[in-house]
Amino acid sequence: MASLNVLVLVCLGYVALLFLVAFAADRLAATGRSTWLRSPLVYTLSLSIYCTAWTFYGAVGYAARSGLEFVTIYVGPTLVMIGWWWGLRKLVRVGRSQRVTSIADLISSRYGKSNTLAICVTILAVISVTPYIALQLQSITLSFSIFAEADPNNSYNEIASVFWVAAGLAVFAILFGTRNLDANERHHGVVTAVAIEAVVKLVALLAVGIFVVWGVAGGVGQTMARIDASEIGQWNIDRGRWATITFLAAAAFVCLPRMFQVMVVENDDERHLRTAAWAFPLYLLLMSLFVVPIAVVGLDLMPEGANPDLFVLTVPLSQGQQGLAMLSFLGGFSSATSMVIVAAMALSTMVSNHIVMPIWLSSRGTGASVSGDVRSIVLLSRRVSIAAIMALGYFYYRLSGGGAALAAIGLIAFAGIAQILPALVGGLFWRGATRTGALAGLTVGFVLWLYTLLLPGIGGEAMPANVMASGPFGLSWLRPQALFGIDGLDPMVHSVMWSLSLNAAAFCVVSLFGFPSPIERLQAAQFVNVFEHSAGPRGWVGSVAQSEDLMIMSQRILGAREAQVFFHAEAQRQGARGYLPEPTPKFLERLERELAGSVGAATAHAMIGQIVGGSSVSVEDLLAVADESAQLLEYSSRLEAKSDELGRTAHQLREANEKLTQISLQKDNFLSQVSHELRTPMTSIRAFSEILRDTEGLEPEEQTRYATIIHDEALRLTRLLDDLLDLSVLENGQVNLNMGEGLLTEVLDRAVSTAMTGASRDMRILRHVSDERIPVHSDLDRLTQVFINLIANARKYCDANTPELSIRVHEVGGKVVVDMVDNGSGIPRDSRKLVFEKFARVSAERAGGAGLGLAICREIMQRLGGDITYLNGHQGAAFRVSFPSGYQLAAQ
Amino acid sequence: MSRRVMLVEDEPNITEAIRFLLIRDGWEVETHADGTDAVEVISSAKPDLVILDVMLPGKSGMEILTDLRARDDLKGLPVLMLTARGQSRDRDMAEKAGVSRFMTKPFSNSEVLTAVRDLHAQATQT
Known part of the structure; x- marks a missing residue:
């Protein structure tokens, strides 16, 4: 029997191998020689993180407990892949054209960049996925414990091992999920490692299955006979449960953050979906092929009370197949680790982008531009988020005691994450869907899920027994598992029915009664009609026609002469004659820079994008364009204000000038008046004094009269001078x-x-x-x-x-x-x-x-x-x- | 031949002084103190010469001069203008309006007499 130490060594070795693979893949991707990394096969295999430890171990347990119902877990995604691949294609196209980074980002982007929605989705995802991560940790420790029981030097500490596993996975996720900030959020290293793990878990499960069928049961015929004899083989179908779980699995396949990460965010080429549409169901088929045989044989072989969740491990062990058991363990380990790593990465992106960064940016006050400083902050917040999510999973495991059956926890998580579905599907296909509708639906669904499924599942303090039995405050129609008096349903079916139907109803009704904001309408068009708005996956193909268009556009912006000079120089640089260079990426880049000098970077990018058609013009682009126009408007309004101000100054100057002219005129008039008033009495004085002097023989009365006039006029002069002086003194304020x-x-x-x-x-x-x-x-x-x-x-x-x-x-x-x-x-x-x-x-x-x-x-x-x-x-x-x-x- | 002078002046003391001078020199003198009807008074009195003040109540000497020059019967009437606002602008305006002689107050009595005699002589010669 392999000692625990050997097991630990194997684990470490396996993880080291994954590290190497991931590292090599990252390096290869960085050098651009990574064509095989971008093959449809790797994409399909990466999708297999759908199959977690829950599927690896739990399916057998599920089959052992509930018969063929486990099939629903596989049927759901299969139906989606085969029957709804066109929907997935739309999702992938939207994701790529809008450059979304997570499902929260997608939802928020669709509904007018609402960060509130993004936060809701993020919180919902974290709450739903945390138990799921705990589940993976549990599966790893359970499998450890199987080996530990058989080890004579038993020093196994379950809690410690969970802690170290969680810490180890956090380190892996941090190392490969946040090594650098890629604009597209692609992680070739992680995806490659996940693909390798997909192969390992498939091989392991197939090996155990083959061993069980041919090594234990003694061939296909024998196995079928055993199955027929077992209860498991009976197709006793609870239709409600089957339909519900199939639907949940399908919904989860689309909505789970980790699935969205590998399916949409990490997608290199949407044509890969075509391969995955048949290859992934095939993978699922292979994964499920031996579930029933293992369960049936396990039930036969193992003692009463043995945990059927671990048959995949315990059956080979009981047959002395150490190597096979080890491989099986590695398969389970792979399932758990790949899920945890990708889930932690996806969640950390959401938490960091929608919760941590907005808080950090608003606490900084000023809008920080994307500088190196911010990049390091983003990376730090991602890393802290990963650690926090792993810690959450660890504590959930500690709190829940790890007792519940694997499948039950998985289904609860599925039901939670499925609450995103109405907003997602509505957003993709219904232009009338609004932000408030999505918010209402999400809230209603989330609360109902919490109340009818998650809290009763946790039990204890979270959901007291008396509430379970007779409803809160004695309101029996509010009993968590019998809402509105609908009793006797399977709790799972009950919860999913209520939460999803009311979620969808709230979403539709609120959307119908509300009006989408302009940006929502814009985004709705971009999402719903994504195939009309974006070009195919081939990328842009240069042609002379485009060069002409670019030339015409550039002439308008740069001016005819400058544009011709620029195009001519570019053509010469390419070794071509004339004025039309090939629209190579380099040329386009230079042209964009040239145009950006005149119209701003965002506008230039949008314009070239529109003509070349390589990337569609996203709403961010349009908003950036609007920002630039707003800046231009601001400049022009500032100029206008300046010119107004100058106008006012000129007006004031004109007024002052007029006033001065008027004052000068007044002064002239005044002097003229003074002159007149002084000269008039002087005239009399002079005239009569000359008469007195020159006239001989004047009568004495005449002499007296004329002297009196002279005297009076002299007095008048004096009075006038007195008045003038008086007035002058008064006016001067002296x-x-x-x-x-x-x-x-x-x-x-x-x-x-x-x-x-x-x-x-x-x-x-x-x-x-x-x-x-x-x-x-x-x-x-x-x-x-x-x-x-x-x-x-x-x-x-x-x-x-x-x-x-x-x-x-x-x-x-x-x-x-x-x-x-x-x-x-x-x-x-x-x-x-x-x-x-x-x-x-x-x-x-x-x-x-x-x-x-x-x-x-x-x-x-x-x-x-x-x-x-x-x-x-x-x-x-x-x-x-x-x-x-x-x-x-x-x-x- | 007649030696009749019309004196249009609103300052009584100045009127008296000029009147005294001209009568002593052998002129017939009529006086008028208001600008408003000055043109009509002159027109009906038909003097040989007019002495006109610039600042008159009712109508300024400048306007009266312009009106006189606009009438055929009074076009050639010699006009001696007296002003107390001794500004060159006024002299220019008066000359444009067709003044015969322009004098600034206060004037010397002999100047006035000389001017009246000269203007009268010129008028009778032509």
Whole structure:
């Protein structure tokens, strides 16, 4: 009997061989001389990771327990391969054209790049597949234990061995699954190793079968007789279970992450599917060929209570066939390891791409571009994910105690992963499917699966017995294995029926009532009509026609001359004459770079892709194009904003210039006015002084009169100069206010008496002295000046027969308001604004003033924090003077 | 032959001074202080010479001059213009409008008398 140590050595040797194979295959793939690696045979064999330890060991156990039902596990994938290979072809085409990296990526990509969906699928996959990985670990330790029992130096520790196996597989998966980041997520090393393992497990199972049939049972006839005698041979078919499990196996074959990995992601050429369509069912047939004989003979040979799951090992051992048992062990070991490695790889891609990286990127805040830095982070997160998934499997094994039959765990996993099916198939064939529909279906299916199958399967704390028996909160129609009162069904059938039908129903209903977003619609078209959108698997074939198209396109982008020069140079480089080079990959690459300089990399790629047709334009490409256009738009809008700004600046400058011109004009006018006002009295003075000097014999009265005119005009000049200086001081703000306190009535008294002295015309002043007893804090002299001005104006201009000036005072909101209204005909409406301007004289007649009085008043009132305005709505001229009454002056 | 002068000036003291000078020199002097109807007044009075202020209420001396020159009967009337806004721009404008002589205030009395005599002599010679 082989010692455990020998077994361990054989295992290590076998793993070392796989390492070598994987390493060699990777190297070969890297050098590009890997044609045989890309053969349909390797592809077909890699698909055999469908046959895990569950199939290798478990099928026999399954047959021993439930008769021929195990066949369903093989029938499902066979039906898919033969009857639905066109569907698989579509899946592969979509996967390749969209460059998907996992089933989660595919689903998310189909439904508008929804990462929420990707996370859902990832979580579902991890939860479904973890028990499955645990199952593989269990099978390895079980098989170890068979050899350990027979070993006299029994030092076998089951838990430790599971741990080391898990660790070893994690290392393998990390080494070959994450050696480098391939854009296409292809792993030639792993796939080749898986293919080798497929051969090993097939050979092992066939060898055991042949031994059993010819070595133990004694030939085909004898075996058939034994089978006929056994219960197993009876075709007692539970139709519901058969149909359900066949369907589940078919669904799992498509949806399992590891199957998706080898079937779609690792696919090199979709024509391989044609070979696989017949070769893989053949493989399955061979794998199942001897299951029943082994089970029947095992049941006969082995003692009562022996684990039928291990007949493949124990039957040869019991017959003393050490070598055969060892081969059988290696077969089982191969089944388990290949599954675990590929599953861990596929899951880690999903976990890393959809959960770890988004979190890392968002925690970084800024959008990191794909740099070397990010690549190493991606690899690290993949590796950590693989380790975490293996750890999950290990802990599930420890928790579940490894008791349940292999087949049961496998079926639970199948049912879980099958929840992806509606979203997947709907996504491939139904353009109306929406993201929310997929999300709803997945959620409903997942929850029901969890509640009706996984938790009852785990039992214990996860699903208390009273809930199982009478439903949660005593609601019997919610019993996990008899939902809505449908009782008596097989738990598996029950769960699959409810979860998948409600999943599909939720998916359809929500999809029908929702509207897909634009990107979803775009993706739907890309998926559903993938054969119209993408070229065949041959890759692009260069032709002169394409070169012409490229030339035309390039001329539009680069300009006719530049494009011709570029194409001519390229043609010469290829040794051809003329302007049309062959569209070799190198030429296309250079052209793309050339175009990228003008239209951006993504656009250039999409354009060339469209013409050459090698790779279809994916939504990512279109989005990248949109990004570039958005950038261009942003640039142009920035330019526009800049030009707007310049326009505004120009406008402001123009306005400032106009203002300056206006001010300059005003200054000219002012000087001209001043000149006029000064020259007029001077003219009189000069004329009359010359008359006095030159005229002989002037009458004394005449002399006196002319001297008086000279005197008056001299006074007028002085007044004018005083006013001008006053105004200038006020306008420049250099005035010193002489603040004082007094009663308003005193101020008005002073103003009236000053304004009326020496008046040629009399004017009645109407006052309400009682209202005027308002204390005022202001420059009282300036205030008096304003009132004098107004009263004097009234006196001068009021054209009534008996002129009257009414002075009314009131106080409003801390402001003193003084209204002065005369009973004349007032100031014409269109002149009212002008009266406060310098040199403004409204009436035709001269009244001795230069027209600066009101301008000065306005300046004074502004200095005093008040205002002077023309008061509309009166018959006569009406002015309103207002200023702060109290002690708070405008800070001027 | 007649020596009638029409003086259009709104500043009373200046009007009085010029009037005094011209009467002493033997001229008949009529005065008018408003620009608005100046052209009509001149047209009906038919003086031999006009002394015209520029800044007049109602209508500026420039406009009055332009109107005078636009009329056949007053085209050749000698016009002596006086202005207190001694800017070269005004002189240019006046000359364009067809002024006979342009003087800036304050003027010397003898200059005014000389100008009136010269203009009158020129007008009567032609």
